[in-house]
Amino acid sequence: MPRILLTGATGYIGSHTWLALLAAGHRVIGVDNFANSSPKVLERLHKLSGQAPVFIKADVCDGVAMRQVFDEHRIDAVVHFAAYKAVGESTEKPLEYYRNNLQGLINVAAAMQVHGVQRLVFSSSATVYGRPQSLPLTEDAPLSSTNPYGTTKLVGEQLLREMEACTPGWSLAYLRYFNPVGAHPSGEIGEDPRGTPNNLMPYVAQVASGARPELQIFGNDYDTPDGTGVRDYIHVMDLAAGHVAALSHLLGGSASFTVNLGTGRGYSVLEVVRAFERASGRPVPFKVVARREGDVAACYADPTLARDLIGWSAQRGLDEMCDDTWRWQRLNPRGFG
Ligand code: NAD
Ligand code: WQD
Numbered sequence: 343m344p345r346i347l348l349t350g351a352t353g354y355i356g357s358h359t360w361l362a363l364l365a366a367g368h369r370v371i372g373v374d375n376f377a378n379s380s381p382k383v384l385e386r387l388h389k390l391s392g393q394a395p396v397f398i399k400a401d402v403c404d405g406v407a408m409r410q411v412f413d414e415h416r417i418d419a420v421v422h423f424a425a426y427k428a429v430g431e432s433t434e435k436p437l438e439y440y441r442n443n444l445q446g447l448i449n450v451a452a453a454m455q456v457h458g459v460q461r462l463v464f465s466s467s468a469t470v471y472g473r474p475q476s477l478p479l480t481e482d483a484p485l486s487s488t489n490p491y492g493t494t495k496l497v498g499e500q501l502l503r504e505m506e507a508c509t510p511g512w513s514l515a516y517l518r519y520f521n522p523v524g525a526h527p528s529g530e531i532g533e534d535p536r537g538t539p540n541n542l543m544p545y546v547a548q549v550a551s552g553a554r555p556e557l558q559i560f561g562n563d564y565d566t567p568d569g570t571g572v573r574d575y576i577h578v579m580d581l582a583a584g585h586v587a588a589l590s591h592l593l594g595g596s597a598s599f600t601v602n603l604g605t606g607r608g609y610s611v612l613e614v615v616r617a618f619e620r621a622s623g624r625p626v627p628f629k630v631v632a633r634r635e636g637d638v639a640a641c642y643a644d645p646t647l648a649r650d651l652i653g654w655s656a657q658r659g660l661d662e663m664c665d666d667t668w669r670w671q672r673l674n675p676r677g678f679g
Contacts, residue, residue: 344593345369345416349402349450350423352379354533355465355522355581357387359421361531362582364391368589371415374424375401377442378536380678386530402446405453412457419461419589422450425494428540429469429636432491443494444501451505461592463515463585464502467495468574468604468641470518477608478644481518481600488636499600506598513598515588520574520604520643522581524663525670532670533578534677542614543575543663547671550622557626559611561633566640570611574604574642577658577666587654604643605656613660621664622672 346363350356351372357379363370372384372395387395396415400407402424425443426432432439447464454462471479472486487493499516506512523543525532539545548554562569584603591599609617615626649655 343367343369344418344589345371346589347371347373347411347415347417347420348423349373349420349446350425350465351397352376352381352383353423355519355578356423357383357531358526358578358582359423359585360387360395361390361526362579362586363589364393366586366590370396371411371417372397373400373402373411375399378426380534382678383531390526390528390530402449403442405449408449408453409456412453412459417457417459419463419593420450420454420459421463421465421585421589422447423465425465427491429489429491430540432494433489436490439490439494443491444497447498447501451502455509460509460511461513461589462502463517463588463592464498466499466516466518467492468518468520468602468643470496470499471641473638474641477640478606478642479602480644481602481647513592513596515592515598516600517584517588518600518602519581520576520602520641522578523575524577524579524658524666526579527666527669529666529669529673532667532674534674542573542611543667546615546618546626547667549626549628550618550624550668551671551675553675555627557615557628558631559628560631560637562630563633564639566610568610568612571637572608572610572640572642574606574608575614575660575663576604576656577663579666580605580656580658584648584652584654587652591652599651601648601651602643602645603648603654604645606643606645608640608642609660614664617660618664618668621661622668
């Protein structure tokens with residue numbers, strides 16, 4: 343039974359992946375400092391899995407604490423989720439983003455090196471494609487960054503590629519997520535943004551629930567079918583399954599690989615709003631405002647490589663993404679509280 347260390351384990355994607363790994367027969371050791379998550383996630387994971395979670399509260403930027411985690415647990419592979427992820431905030435606090443996202447990664451890689459752990463899944467992002475020059479995005483598209491958060495992912499990938507080049511036996515999965523949305527179908531875990539949501543789906547969910555009066559749509563004059571931005575939304579349950587597939591490929595002895603985790607299908611902001619109205623049975627009032635700085639008209643994946651290489655493809659469509667987000671929102675109006 344492989345033992346997998348998850349950093350950022352109580353976060354949005356980490357918590358769903360934790361359950362998927364347990365269901366696939368892995369043992370999971372979770373690490374998080376609750377910088378952007380709640381300890382209540384652990385209670386929900388216990389309830390959903392029927393197993394007491396193995397969890398260590400630690401900061402990945404604390405090198406001593408990280409080495410201790412590896413000293414005390416036999417680990418076969420690591421999935422490194424822990425990072426700050428708010429694009430806007432990263433432009434105001436670049437140092438904090440560089441420190442947290444890169445120092446954390448360095449500490450994890452260093453502890454792996456000391457303990458001879460050679461398999462790592464890295465949470466990368468479609469943000470590494472910068473402003474797409476052509477769509478759909480394949481993994482060999484040019485890379486760039488448009489904000490400090492994006493730079494931490496770009497440099498994170500580069501750092502790991504240089505690391506593996508000089509460390510025989512290492513194999514890594516670079517997973518470039520598109521726009522994760524949705525929640526566990528039980529409604530017990532989901533995305534719990536602090537303060538005003540930055541991302542579309544949690545904002546729409548809060549408008550449908552009445553917690554916010556209206557959505558602001560950032561521009562309807564893009565070169566897209568209805569003028570609003572188009573994105574490749576991917577259900578977090580599909581994303582979690584992508585991590586299980588990536589890990590089994592690595593543990594099966596594969597070389598390093600980089601894959602997009604997206605559906606390959608783009609939806610506009612207006613399509614998301616309409617789908618959410620159908621799922622919730624509630625109106626989602628909106629007002630069109632100016633474009634948001636840094637946004638692109640459209641971004642969606644070519645997910646062919648993930649299908650061919652690791653046998654993974656997304657199974658859930660926009661309606662299921664909205665149904666599950668709405669269940670989570672309805673059952674947990676204040677998130678984990
Ligand atoms: P999240 O904020 O819900 O989860 C990240 C977790 O990491 C949180 O629980 C947080 O408390 C923890 N964390 C942060 N810094 C830490 C530190 N120094 N030590 C220990 N724990 C720390 O975010 P998420 O959406 O689950 O994202 C997970 C990963 O996926 C991140 O690396 C993110 O950059 C990446 N990603 C996310 C998206 C997205 O839109 N959600 C898209 C692409 C990539
Ligand atoms: C989606 C669409 C907005 C909010 C971000 C990061 C990216 C990745 C995923 C981590 C766009 C529009 C949004 C609102 C709106 N994260 N919108 N009103 O910007 O594609 O990606 O999250 O790696 O790096 O940049 O996602 O959900 O913010 O926006 O009209 O209140 O919804 O303009 O067209 P984005 P998003």
